[in-house]
Amino acid sequence: MSEMIRVEKLNKSFGDLHVLKDIDLEVYENEVVCLIGASGSGKSTLLRCLNFLEVKDDGKVIFAGDTIELKTHNINEVRQKVGMVFQHFNLFPHKTVLQNVTEAPIMVRKIDRKQAEEDGKKLLDKVGLGDKYNVYPGKLSGGQKQRVAIARALAMKPDIMLFDEPTSALDPELVGEVLETMKQLAREGMTMIVVTHEMGFAREVADRTVYMHDGRIVETGDSKDFFANPKEKRTQEFLSKVL
Amino acid sequence: MIAGNVFSLDTFFSELIRTYPIFLEAAWLTVRISVAAVIIGTVIGMFIALVKLSNPFLKVIADIYITIIRGTPLIVQIFIFYFGLTNIVQLSPFWAVSLALAIHNSAYIAEIFRGSIQSIEKGQMEAGRSLGMTKNLTMRRIILPQAMRRAVPPLGNQFIIALKDSSLAAFVGVAELFRRAQGIAAGTFNTMETYMIVAVYYLVLVMILTWIVNKIEHRMAASDR
Numbered sequence: 001m002s003e004m005i006r007v008e009k010l011n012k013s014f015g016d017l018h019v020l021k022d023i024d025l026e027v028y029e030n031e032v033v034c035l036i037g038a039s040g041s042g043k044s045t046l047l048r049c050l051n052f053l054e055v056k057d058d059g060k061v062i063f064a065g066d067t068i069e070l071k072t073h074n075i076n077e078v079r080q081k082v083g084m085v086f087q088h089f090n091l092f093p094h095k096t097v098l099q100n101v102t103e104a105p106i107m108v109r110k111i112d113r114k115q116a117e118e119d120g121k122k123l124l125d126k127v128g129l130g131d132k133y134n135v136y137p138g139k140l141s142g143g144q145k146q147r148v149a150i151a152r153a154l155a156m157k158p159d160i161m162l163f164d165e166p167t168s169a170l171d172p173e174l175v176g177e178v179l180e181t182m183k184q185l186a187r188e189g190m191t192m193i194v195v196t197h198e199m200g201f202a203r204e205v206a207d208r209t210v211y212m213h214d215g216r217i218v219e220t221g222d223s224k225d226f227f228a229n230p231k232e233k234r235t236q237e238f239l240s241k242v243l
Numbered sequence: 244m245i246a247g248n249v250f251s252l253d254t255f256f257s258e259l260i261r262t263y264p265i266f267l268e269a270a271w272l273t274v275r276i277s278v279a280a281v282i283i284g285t286v287i288g289m290f291i292a293l294v295k296l297s298n299p300f301l302k303v304i305a306d307i308y309i310t311i312i313r314g315t316p317l318i319v320q321i322f323i324f325y326f327g328l329t330n331i332v333q334l335s336p337f338w339a340v341s342l343a344l345a346i347h348n349s350a351y352i353a354e355i356f357r358g359s360i361q362s363i364e365k366g367q368m369e370a371g372r373s374l375g376m377t378k379n380l381t382m383r384r385i386i387l388p389q390a391m392r393r394a395v396p397p398l399g400n401q402f403i404i405a406l407k408d409s410s411l412a413a414f415v416g417v418a419e420l421f422r423r424a425q426g427i428a429a430g431t432f433n434t435m436e437t438y439m440i441v442a443v444y445y446l447v448l449v450m451i452l453t454w455i456v457n458k459i460e461h462r463m464a465a466s467d468r
Contacts, residue, residue, distance in 0.1 A: 086366060090367060090370035092389075093389065094389050103384065104374035107384060153374070
């Protein structure tokens with residue numbers, strides 16, 4: 001398996017608050033990695049540092065063997081390869097579902113509109129929203145919105161997908177449909193990093209699970225082992241609280 | 244003895260009918276001044292808002308502009324344009340007044356746009372950027388269309404103020420509605436009736452403008468339906 005993304009000695013502070021402390025992490029192609037941990041443990045910040053929505057203080061972010069720095073790289077080109085799904089969807093409310101999906105392919109990848117719409121419809125069909133092309137996001141349920149957001153990110157044909165608590169803002173009965181879409185994506189071999197509180201999803205779908213606490217990675221392990229036999233005391237305590 | 248300035252309904256209606264050719268022409272001039280001021284003021288206002296949001300140094304310059312323009316009376320600005328600026332550049336009274344009104348409104352409009360741009364959720368910019376869109380592209384395609392929609396109601400309000408403020412053009416002799424009213428009142432001594440008539444003209448213009456703004460607001464709310 002080739003390495004997709006690698007983080008070395010990553011540090012990030014917000015003012016006096018040291019949020020990420022010497023983070024080392026590597027994710028391989030086709031791998032699904034879940035980041036778990038309490039609120040404030042730094043897992044979302046770590047995810048956002050990977051596509052430079054937050055800019056690291058020091059350390060390295062290496063994408064497909066290439067060390068990414070804002071000075072040397074056009075970050076917009078890097079981001080085209082790194083899809084992101086947000087907790088609060090962040091759909092474009094003034095654009096229809098299909099326009100949400102085709103916006104970046106047309107404006108950034110300069111794909112012909114007809115082609116982009118064709119591709120976009122296929123993606124929307126895939127996430128089960130084939131009947132919603134011309135609907136505005138305001139008319140959708142949370143689960144539907146998040147599936148549009150996944151289709152929107154996929155439309156850029158990314159090499160890796162980042163999910164930042166994709167189900168945390170959803171009503172409980174809508175969580176399943178989003179997780180199902182993500183499972184399907186995992187089965188197709190998409191490389192995914194998922195910040196989540198859904199332990200069931202992590203155990204079932206993730207190849208590896210990473211537990212973060214207080215800005216550090218406490219434990220990383222094969223998901224089956226990780227949940228069956230957590231080695232670190234803090235991991236055991238956390239899991240006993242959430243499982 | 245009946246004083247000359249007591250209101251008479253008969254005089255009001257007879258004067259209304261007698262003066263309408265003069266007032267209609269004057270109303271047309273009021274509309275032209277206001278439209279010119281609002282269009283130019285909106286363009287400058289948008290520019291100032293974007294400048295203010297671009298970087299800390301330019302923000303200071305934009306803030307100075309807004310402070311000076313907002314901190315001085317419109318009538319003073321009109322006089323500066325009409326008596327001052329016309330010494331330097333060739334400027335008709337119409338354009339001196341329209342430009343003064345445009346500059347005056349641009350400061351308020353800049354703050355309306357700035358506020359509406361900043362009111363768009365941070366996640367919208369992040370979503371655009373995460374898809375590989377540049378900051379400028381995201382601003383143009385994602386942020387501004389949403390901000391414009393939120394700006395329409397306060398902009399409509401500002402346009403109404405601008406329309407009514409155009410009456411200050413009377414003081415530099417531009418023959419718009421209020422100037423005409425002053426002339427007619429002085430000539431006929433029907434002071435109350437004449438100013439009531441001109442008030443009706445302003446009221447009707449404001450109502451038409453309100454109707455237009457509501458139409459635009461309704462049309463821009465397409466994504467809510």
